[in-house]
Amino acid sequence: MLFDYPTDGTSTDLVSMAWPGILSPSRKRGTQGSHPRPLLARKLVGPDLFFSDPTNQLHDGGLNLAIFRVMADLDYVGFLEQSPTLFMVIFFAELAIDIEGRSPGGLTLLGFEKCFTTGRRCDGYELQTMEVREVARKTERQLRSKTLEHSNSNMPQLELLQNIGGSPCLSVSEARGFEFFRRVTSREAPGLYESDLWRSIILQLCHTEPAILHAAVAVGTLHSRYRGISPSLQLQPFNIFEGQHVFAIRQYVKALGYLRHRLSSQDTSSNAEVALICCLLFMCLEMLQGNRVGVMAHLRTGLRVLSGIPSQVDHNYETGRISLVVKERADSLLDQLAAIFGRLDLESTTFGGERAPALRLSLNSRVPESGFSIPTIFSGLEKAKMYLDIMCNKALHVRGELLRRAADEVEEEKGDWATKYCFEHATSRTVNIEGDPILKGQLEKVQVDLTLWSTAFKSYTALRADTQTTTEVKLEMLLEIQHFFIFFQLATCRQTTEVSCDHFNALFQRIVSLAADVGSTSGLTFTIEPGVIPSLYLIALKCRDSRTRRQAISLLCNRSCQEGMWEGKLIAKFMDEVMDWEETLAVKCPENPVTSSKQVSEAARFCDVTLAASENPGRGRIIAPLLAFEIHA
Numbered sequence: 066m067l068f069d070y071p072t073d074g075t076s077t078d079l080v081s082m083a084w085p086g087i088l089s090p091s092r093k094r095g096t097q098g099s100h101p102r103p104l105l106a107r108k109l110v111g112p113d114l115f116f117s118d119p120t121n122q123l124h125d126g127g128l129n130l131a132i133f134r135v136m137a138d139l140d141y142v143g144f145l146e147q148s149p150t151l152f153m154v155i156f157f158a159e160l161a162i163d164i165e166g167r168s169p170g171g172l173t174l175l176g177f178e179k180c181f182t183t184g185r186r187c188d189g190y191e192l193q194t195m196e197v198r199e200v201a202r203k204t205e206r207q208l209r210s211k212t213l214e215h216s217n218s219n220m221p222q223l224e225l226l227q228n229i230g231g232s233p234c235l236s237v238s239e240a241r242g243f244e245f246f247r248r249v250t251s252r253e254a255p256g257l258y259e260s261d262l263w264r265s266i267i268l269q270l271c272h273t274e275p276a277i278l279h280a281a282v283a284v285g286t287l288h289s290r291y292r293g294i295s296p297s298l299q300l301q302p303f304n305i306f307e308g309q310h311v312f313a314i315r316q317y318v319k320a321l322g323y324l325r326h327r328l329s330s331q332d333t334s335s336n337a338e339v340a341l342i343c344c345l346l347f348m349c350l351e352m353l354q355g356n357r358v359g360v361m362a363h364l365r366t367g368l369r370v371l372s373g374i375p376s377q378v379d380h381n382y383e384t385g386r387i388s389l390v391v392k393e394r395a396d397s398l399l400d401q402l403a404a405i406f407g408r409l410d411l412e413s414t415t416f417g418g419e420r421a422p423a424l425r426l427s428l429n430s431r432v433p434e435s436g437f438s439i440p441t442i443f444s445g446l447e448k449a450k451m452y453l454d455i456m457c458n459k460a461l462h463v464r465g466e467l468l469r470r471a472a473d474e475v476e477e478e479k480g481d482w483a484t485k486y487c488f489e490h491a492t493s494r495t496v497n498i499e500g501d502p503i504l505k506g507q508l509e510k511v512q513v514d515l516t517l518w519s520t521a522f523k524s525y526t527a528l529r530a531d532t533q534t535t536t537e538v539k540l541e542m543l544l545e546i547q548h549f550f551i552f553f554q555l556a557t558c559r560q561t562t563e564v565s566c567d568h569f570n571a572l573f574q575r576i577v578s579l580a581a582d583v584g585s586t587s588g589l590t591f592t593i594e595p596g597v598i599p600s601l602y603l604i605a606l607k608c609r610d611s612r613t614r615r616q617a618i619s620l621l622c623n624r625s626c627q628e629g630m631w632e633g634k635l636i637a638k639f640m641d642e643v644m645d646w647e648e649t650l651a652v653k654c655p656e657n658p659v660t661s662s663k664q665v666s667e668a669a670r671f672c673d674v675t676l677a678a679s680e681n682p683g684r685g686r687i688i689a690p691l692l693a694f695e696i697h698a
Contacts, residue, residue, distance in 0.1 A: 238312055239282050243271065246285025249292075254349065256592040256628075257540050257583075258450075262401045267342060274339050276323035280346035283316035287353045293590040293625040295634040296355030317350055337374055341367055341402045348409070349593055357630050361417040367406050368423050377403045379427050388427035391451055408454050408594055409629075414461050415599075416630045420472075421465025426458040439517040442524040446540050449522050453544065456518060457551045460511045464558060466504055467493040483677035487690045490673055494561055508555075515552045522548070539587070542579045543596060549576050550600045553607075563670035566607045567662045573608040576600055577616050589626040598624060598631040605640035606674060609662035614644055643674050643689060 235243060247268055255263045271278040290309045324343050328336055344367040351359035371377050372387055377399055379388045389410075395401045410422040428437055428451075443449040471492035475485065498505050526533075526541050533541070553569065560566075580597040597620075604617040618640050624633030648659040650669035659665060671689040 235282075238286070239279075239316070242282040242286035242289070242313070242316065243278070244285070245289040246281045250281075250285050250288045250349075250591070253589045253591050254593045256589065256594060256596055257536060257543060257587065258447075262398070262405070266398060266401075267346075270339070270342065274323075274327070274342075276320045276327055276339060276343050277346065278320075279316045279323060280320035280343050280350070283313045283320060284346050284349045284353070286313040286316065287350060288591055291353055293627075295627065295632040296353065297632055297635045298638070313350070317347070320346075337370060338398050338402065340370055341399075341406070344370070345402070345405065345593070349591075352593070352627065352630055353591065355632070357416045360630055361413065364406070364409055364413065364417070365423065367402075368410060371403055371406055372424065374399065378424075386425055388425040391426050391428055391455060393429060393448070393451065404451070404454075405594075407458070411454075411457055411461060412595070412630060414465070419465075420468040421462045422458055425462060426455045428452075428455060437514075439514050440521055442521050442528070445525075446537065446544065449518070449525065449544055452518060452521075453548055453551075456511060456514050459507070460515070460551050460555050463504070463508050463511055464493070464554070467496055467498070467558070470496045470498075481677075483675045483686075483688050487673055487675055487688060491690060494559060508558075512555050515548070515555060519548060519552070539583055542583050546576055546579050546583065546597050546600045547595075550603060553603060562667055563607075563672055564667050567609065570608065570610050570613065570662060573604045573610065573617075574613050577604060577613055577620065580620055581616075584620065584624060584626070587626065591627050593629055595628045595631050596626070598628045598633050598636065601633070602631075602636050602640065605636070606643065606671075609647070609659075609665040609670065611648075611658070611660050611662075618644065639674070639676060639687065642687065643671060646689065647671060 251263045251268060254260075267277065267281065271281050286309055290307075290313070320343060324340065327339055344363050348360050348363045348367075351357070351363065368389075371389060377390055379390050380386075381388065389403055389407045391404055391407055392400050395404060407424070407426050410424055413419040413422055437455070439452060440448075443452070468489055471489045474492050474496065475488040480488075498508070522541075522544065529537070549572065553572075556569075557565065580601055583597055601617045601621050601624075605614060605621065608614045608617065618637050621633040621637035621640065624637075626633075647665055647669050651659050651665040668691070671691055673690055675688040677686055677688060
């Protein structure tokens with residue numbers, strides 16, 4: 066699944082999202098007389114939804130891609146036409162964030178030089194020019210009256226209080242935001258895992274590092290305001306003039322200012338740690354607003370910082386690769402941060418438009434690729450998770466290479482980015498790797514390692530069956546769910562039929578049951594990393610057993626916990642449409658609904674689903690490719 070953002074300079078920067086899921090196009094190799102048979106949808110899906118012209122079909126060497134488009138109003142899609150955070154930063158900031166080298170409003174940004182003891186530049190947190198500052202001052206004066214008008218009595222109080230609850234000097238509203246962060250956000254962010262970083266270290270640093278403090282206040286304020294709400298499904302975009310939202314953005318700006326001062330000071334001790342923690346908190350702030358482009362910008366900044374710290378990376382001078390080192394014992398704060406950013410980097414393939422994670426993960430330093438092996442039994446759940454993270458990274462790099470080669474084959478195809486994206490993922494199924502023993506061997510090794518991981522994990526859980534705590538039981542279920550997500554993708558990445566997914570029906574049902582148990586009593590509303598939602602999405606897309614599929618969609622719809630950039634309610638809405646499309650194609654008579662996967666033929670199954678922006682502002686479209694063939698004797 067991919068979420069992407071168009072940057073073509075159109076009047077509105079609508080979010081574009083793509084949902085390839087398992088990426089399993091179906092190609093049957095026919096005889097000499099075989100030819101593609103177009104599959105057309107003729108049923109409208111409600112007054113505001115329609116399928117594209119049946120003639121709008123593209124062909125690629127025997128592949129038939131029938132494109133179905135659905136238009137939906139803004140109150141259904143819930144896209145934000147622009148980032149409220151960047152909007153407010155431009156108007157109220159002393160700083161601005163450069164997204165992928167482009168400055169907001171086309172204004173030039175100046176950067177830090179030599180932030181760390183290594184002498185490297187701290188990319189991503191730049192100083193503004195006088196032009197931007199002047200725009201900020203003028204715009205703030207113009208909007209101040211509107212801000213006060215919209216905020217009413219909810220505007221943050223400005224009086225300062227000394228050492229509220231042992232906290233640093235904070236205003237009433239700052240103390241309120243920090244208290245929520247301390248009491249709720251810091252407990253929920255790591256999910257079910259124990260985390261000294263979230264539950265101790267960050268809170269302690271808030272007393273000595275103003276940048277971290279005000280970033281925490283901003284996150285706590287927004288979390289308390291929008292707790293349990295799916296940001297992308299608001300009937301209206303977040304009201305940027307709403308008191309708490311304005312206050313949170315001001316705190317964000319203040320944190321950026323303190324961070325700038327910290328990094329430009331003579332004292333460079335712990336600069337990297339402070340910058341990375343701020344980066345992590347800024348990502349949380351963007352996640353809570355549904356601003357995925359902002360999340361990815363901060364993620365890339367954090368990865369650039371880490372890649373410049375010698376103790377956290379391993380340079381392979383033969384291949385030119387840089388690997389982020391995941392250590393079996395995270396003895397330092399940097400070790401803990403590296404592990405978190407390494408996991409978040411996996412999301413760049415889902416939400417950032419990347420074919421593979423930015424960095425590779427390696428176990429300890431100087432360990433060759435061939436030296437990575439799965440133990441016969443894990444010593445603990447943290448070790449099991451560490452090995453699973455590394456395998457996910459390896460799997461996504463293998464898939465990324467398949468996509469890169471597929472892109473070379475479909476480079477000349479006509480169509481917009483979403484159509485090309487569908488072709489790329491479809492072709493990755495059948496791209497020839499027989500002549501590349503290295504890539505073929507890497508794919509096979511990851512598949513074997515995922516099986517070995519499952520064996521080692523089962524050995525561990527069997528050994529600890531009589532001594533497990535309630536939390537450990539939930540963590541075990543969560544790890545099994547997360548293992549399924551990458552295992553299924555690798556197991557089917559070279560399959561050429563969608564009906565092959567039916568072999569996993571029993572596993573689909575088990576994962577749905579586990580997800581129901583994990584989510585039933587967690588009580589969480591926000592975690593920085595994904596949990597059960599990715600696997601539920603995958604099942605909602607790939608399982609054609611009606612009962613299991615509907616259970617997965619129901620769990621997504623009722624999931625009140627936002628898992629990083631994954632929003633269950635948003636995914637549920639679109640997966641419900643996809644299910645209806647497939648079942649409509651599967652049965653000619655509406656009075657005979659689909660109850661079994663056997664009723665859904667290959668010709669009625671979408672291999673991918675891509676959610677993208679339409680040509681009309683405020684509307685989105687779903688592109689769902691079908692790959693089917695009619696074979697003649």
